[in-house]
Amino acid sequence: MAFSFSLGARDPGSRARRGTLRTSRGTVETPVFMPVGTRATVTGIAPDELLALGASIILANTYHLLLRPGPDLFRRVGGIHTFMRWPGLVLTDSGGYQIFSLPHERTMSEDGARFRSYIDGRIHQLTPESSIEMQTAIGSDIMMVLDECIPATDLESAGRAAMERTHRWALRGLAARSNPEQALFAIVQGGLVPSLRQESARFLSQHPFDGFAIGGLAVGDTRTQREEMTAFAADLLPAAAPRYLMGVGTPPDLLVAIGCGVDMFDCVIPTRLAWQGTAFTSTGRVRLTRGAHQTSDESLDKACSCSTCRTYTRAYLHHLVKSSEPLGPQLLTVHNFHYYLDLMAQARAAIEAGVYAAFAKQKLYEMDRHEHGEARA
Amino acid sequence: MAFSFSLGARDPGSRARRGTLRTSRGTVETPVFMPVGTRATVTGIAPDELLALGASIILANTYHLLLRPGPDLFRRVGGIHTFMRWPGLVLTDSGGYQIFSLPHERTMSEDGARFRSYIDGRIHQLTPESSIEMQTAIGSDIMMVLDECIPATDLESAGRAAMERTHRWALRGLAARSNPEQALFAIVQGGLVPSLRQESARFLSQHPFDGFAIGGLAVGDTRTQREEMTAFAADLLPAAAPRYLMGVGTPPDLLVAIGCGVDMFDCVIPTRLAWQGTAFTSTGRVRLTRGAHQTSDESLDKACSCSTCRTYTRAYLHHLVKSSEPLGPQLLTVHNFHYYLDLMAQARAAIEAGVYAAFAKQKLYEMDRHEHGEARA
Numbered sequence: 001m002a003f004s005f006s007l008g009a010r011d012p013g014s015r016a017r018r019g020t021l022r023t024s025r026g027t028v029e030t031p032v033f034m035p036v037g038t039r040a041t042v043t044g045i046a047p048d049e050l051l052a053l054g055a056s057i058i059l060a061n062t063y064h065l066l067l068r069p070g071p072d073l074f075r076r077v078g079g080i081h082t083f084m085r086w087p088g089l090v091l092t093d094s095g096g097y098q099i100f101s102l103p104h105e106r107t108m109s110e111d112g113a114r115f116r117s118y119i120d121g122r123i124h125q126l127t128p129e130s131s132i133e134m135q136t137a138i139g140s141d142i143m144m145v146l147d148e149c150i151p152a153t154d155l156e157s158a159g160r161a162a163m164e165r166t167h168r169w170a171l172r173g174l175a176a177r178s179n180p181e182q183a184l185f186a187i188v189q190g191g192l193v194p195s196l197r198q199e200s201a202r203f204l205s206q207h208p209f210d211g212f213a214i215g216g217l218a219v220g221d222t223r224t225q226r227e228e229m230t231a232f233a234a235d236l237l238p239a240a241a242p243r244y245l246m247g248v249g250t251p252p253d254l255l256v257a258i259g260c261g262v263d264m265f266d267c268v269i270p271t272r273l274a275w276q277g278t279a280f281t282s283t284g285r286v287r288l289t290r291g292a293h294q295t296s297d298e299s300l301d302k303a304c305s306c307s308t309c310r311t312y313t314r315a316y317l318h319h320l321v322k323s324s325e326p327l328g329p330q331l332l333t334v335h336n337f338h339y340y341l342d343l344m345a346q347a348r349a350a351i352e353a354g355v356y357a358a359f360a361k362q363k364l365y366e367m368d369r370h371e372h373g374e375a376r377a
Numbered sequence: 378m379a380f381s382f383s384l385g386a387r388d389p390g391s392r393a394r395r396g397t398l399r400t401s402r403g404t405v406e407t408p409v410f411m412p413v414g415t416r417a418t419v420t421g422i423a424p425d426e427l428l429a430l431g432a433s434i435i436l437a438n439t440y441h442l443l444l445r446p447g448p449d450l451f452r453r454v455g456g457i458h459t460f461m462r463w464p465g466l467v468l469t470d471s472g473g474y475q476i477f478s479l480p481h482e483r484t485m486s487e488d489g490a491r492f493r494s495y496i497d498g499r500i501h502q503l504t505p506e507s508s509i510e511m512q513t514a515i516g517s518d519i520m521m522v523l524d525e526c527i528p529a530t531d532l533e534s535a536g537r538a539a540m541e542r543t544h545r546w547a548l549r550g551l552a553a554r555s556n557p558e559q560a561l562f563a564i565v566q567g568g569l570v571p572s573l574r575q576e577s578a579r580f581l582s583q584h585p586f587d588g589f590a591i592g593g594l595a596v597g598d599t600r601t602q603r604e605e606m607t608a609f610a611a612d613l614l615p616a617a618a619p620r621y622l623m624g625v626g627t628p629p630d631l632l633v634a635i636g637c638g639v640d641m642f643d644c645v646i647p648t649r650l651a652w653q654g655t656a657f658t659s660t661g662r663v664r665l666t667r668g669a670h671q672t673s674d675e676s677l678d679k680a681c682s683c684s685t686c687r688t689y690t691r692a693y694l695h696h697l698v699k700s701s702e703p704l705g706p707q708l709l710t711v712h713n714f715h716y717y718l719d720l721m722a723q724a725r726a727a728i729e730a731g732v733y734a735a736f737a738k739q740k741l742y743e744m745d746r747h748e749h750g751e752a753r754a
Binding site: 039040041042043044045046048068069073076077083084085294295297311312313315316319320322323325326327329330331 | 416417418419420421422423425445446450453454460461462671672674688689690692693696697699700702703704706707708
C-alpha cells in the first residue's frame, strides 16, 4: 500500500514525537497543521501561496463537495488535486460532523443520514459506504470514516450509542474502500467519558486503519476538559500510527496536544479570525479593528518574516479591515498561516533537538501572558 | 515643475496618440488605464500583483479617503504611496462625483458641499480649496479640481449652471494648490450640449492646468451619445496636454476613445465584474456563473497568459464563484486587469506602428461579434 507513517525523534520530556507521512504523491512532516479548504479552496488564498507558506497537506470536506461540485466532476477531472491545482496532500473529512451539526432537514438511521441539499433542495444520502465512495471520487490522500459526532458534553448513554454506531460505521467504511492508494483513518469517539474512549480506542485499533483520529472534542467542552481528554485518548492509540486531533485548535491547543503525542491538526481559526480582522502574533492576538492601530507605523509582528509583515503597517491593515476591503483579510490570512505553519516547524525542530517540553512551556507561558495582558488592555 | 507630458507617435488613420507622463516618482506611457483604488486599495488585489500585471498608475478617491483614514494620517505617514505600499503613480479624483451622486445628507452652495459622514455621522465640508488640501495631504501625483457633476442628460440650463460653477471652482482649485510636485487637471463639463463643451474647453484651456478631463459622461448617456461627445470634446482640448476621460469604460469604450485622442482612463468595471463572476476574454465576456462552465476543462481564455488562465480551469472558477468563495473574484480580478492592461499595451504598440485605426476596427469588430454571439447563446 502506498501510505505509510514512520516515527522519528521523540521528545524525552513529553510525549511529543516527530514523524513522516509518505504517500505516492509526496511526504508530510509531522506534527503538521492542515489548512481547511472545505469547498476545495482555502478561503481567500491561492494554492501556490499556501505552498510557498510551507503547507504540505490541506483538509477538504466530503459533505460540502458532495453537494457541489459533486462526485461526477471529480471523477471527470481526476480528483481534487487537479481540480484545485494543489500539488500537496489532501485529507477529506467524511461529512459526519456536518450532518450532525448543520441545521438542514435530515433524518438519521443506522444506515446513515438523509438530508436536503442547501443548494438545490435535492435529497442526498450519506452512508458509511457513500462517504467512502465520494472520498474515492475526490481522490484524497487520506479519507476519514463516517462517524456519529455528538457534543462532548452529552450524557454517557448517548455517548455510548454514538460510539457503538461509529464503530459499526468504521468497519463498513473499511469494507467499502476500493482504492488502496487512499489511506483511511478511524475516529475514536466517547465524549468526555474515559471508559468509552478506552473502549473505542481498543476496538478501532484492532482493525487495519492507517491512522486514528480523536473526534468529538472542541464541540462544547472546556479547554481543560479538552486537554485532559486529548492526553488520555492519545495515549490509548497505537504508537505506530498517525494521530489526528480533529478541529483543533488555537496555538496553545496545538502545543499542548503535540506534547500529548498528537501528530495532525486542522482548524478554521487562522482563516476565520483573519476575516474577522484578527491576527496571531508573537505578542498575542492583534485585533486590527481596534482604534489603537489606526496610526501605527509598526508592522503587524516585528518577529515575523511573512510578506504581510515585511510590507504593510498596522495602520494600513486597520484601514483595510475597517473599510471592509477584502485585501485586509487576504493579507491577514497569509500572516496567520505563516504563524501556524512556522509554529509547527518550530515544534518539529524542538522535538528533533529533544527540547520540546521546555519549548512548549516557554511558548505557552508567553501566549498566556499575552492573552492575559491583552485582556487587561 | 515636476510634471510633464510629451507626445510621441500619432496614428495616421485616427486621432490616437502615444504620450509619456513624467513625474519625479516615475513615468507612465499613454494611452493608459488606471485601476480604481477608491479607498487606497484596489479591491482584492495587492499592490505588488498590480505592478506585476503592468499597472503604472492607479486612481484613489478624495471623498472616501477624507472620511477614512482622513488627512492627518496621510500627513503623518507621508502620503498614499507609503501608506498602501504602491510604487507607481496615483491620481486622485476630487470627490465631485461622490458628493453629487451619493445619497447621503448634503447641502450644496457656491462655497462647496456640506455632508454627513457615512462612517461616524460627523459633518464634513468639501470645497474646491479643501479638496485640494486633502489631495495635497494624500500626496497624489495628479490632483483633480472639484467639479459639479450632473447627469449628462440634464437640461441645458442646469448644464450651464453646473459648468459655470465648475469653472469658478477650477480656478479656486488652481489658486489653492500648494505643492508644485503635484499636477492639477481641470474637468470639462457641459453634458451632451456641444456649445457648452466648447465653451468649457475654451475657458479651462486658458489656465495653466497640467491636463484636462472630460467629465460628466457615462452618467446616464447612451453609448452613441458618449462616443460622439468624447470625439467632439477631445478635439477641443489642447493637443499638448494629457486628456483623461473620467469613469470610462468597457473595452470598446476605451478603443473608441483612444481613437478620439484620449490618453487616460479609469473604470471600476474590471473589479466590479470580477466580483460578479464575469471575465473579459478574447472571445467576449464570460459569465462564470453559467452552468455551461460547470464541467469545462478549458482555461478561461486560451489566448491569455495571466496566472489565472495558465493555472485554473473554467470548471474550478465556476465552482469558486458559485460557492461565493473569495478566491474566485480574486483570480478573475487578476485576469480582468491583465486583459485591460494588455489591451492598452496593444493599443500603444499599434499607435507606434501607425496602424491603430485598423487595429481598433478589427478589435471592435471582434468584440461586437462576441457580444452579439453571446447574446444569442
